Amino acid sequence: MIKKAVIVHIINPRKMKLEKEYLDELLYLAEGAGFTIVEVVKQKISAPRAPFYIGKGKLQEIKEIALDNDVETVIFGVNNLSPSFKHKIEDFLKLEVIDRTRLTLNIFEAHASSKESKIQVELALLRYELPRLKGRGEELSRLGGGIATRGPGEMEIEKERRIIRKRVNTLEKSLKTLFKNRGTMSKSRKKQNIPVVSIIGYTxxxxxxxxxxxxxxxFTVDSKPFTTLDPKVxxxxxxxxxxxxxxxxxxxxRDLPMELFTAFKATFSEASNADLLLLIVDVSQDNINEHIETIYKVLKDLRIEDKPSILLANKIDLLENIGTVVNSIxxxxxxxxxxxSAVSLEGIYDLKQSLREKLTHANTLV
Structure with a gap:
């Protein structure tokens, strides 16, 4: 079944240099989630406008495009669209509205196959949905019990909120067990005196x-985003x-949703326990510097930015000006x-030699 969507691309005047990169990534995520994009509607604003985040005229334009093309979903290119904005926009459009965070969560949910990844994705989804129950409760309460009273809608939302919080607690306990197990496996590797290299990079x-x-x-190689959720060793x-x-x-x-970063902390911890980090960047992309900055930001969040590392300028088989690109990196x-290049194998010999030298210097080689 074809899922049609309209993308609302929010352009921040203060970040015009990154406008194309933000849109390209949003399109990449939307297509990875299985959407066919009917049209991209652009809106330049420096701050959200009440009551619809964007102007009512622009929203009407989106509504007409959606009606003409049998669109069921509108994707707002912002992270964590507030519950208030989301419900008001949906009420106006009579369509499903998802933000960039929910779009990313959808992709993770589709690719979660193991028990561990399913727990982590469900936890991230529940943490995302929990604060968004409020808007629905207020709507239902106005319908059922009046503005100034605790109507049936509000009470139903409170009940749902308790259920979600209970489930979150259960999942967090399971995640702590997984985190503990990963720590045990890491200690086991250390006892075997086998060096560990963690491969890190943009999706x-x-x-x-x-x-x-x-x-x-x-292992299967796929160009879609987030096909690797469970660490392979x-x-x-x-x-x-x-x-x-x-x-x-x-x-x-860029801007990995905090719900996912927190939920997948046990998985990311593999990098924390590594002896060396192998950072990989696709040099055929236009926004290499931004990708490197994104990697560094995650490393800093994990407090491992000072670990020994090697950066691979990968996919050089797609380039003509290799020297210029490498110098910019x-x-x-x-x-x-x-x-x-994983295709021509160029640089692999040099990589293996450098890995031997780096790991020997760290006194971990066997």
Missing amino acids: SAGKTSIFNILTKSD RYGYLGNNHGALFIDTVGFI IAIYDGLVIPT
């Missing part, structure tokens, strides 16, 4: 392709009687940069 930068090459694995031989355990982790995007990244 679809080629992390799984590099992981497959280094570990001689054949495999041993990879680096030559000269040296090897390491490689971990393929969840990909990042070196200008902002204070560390070793290796141009690589």
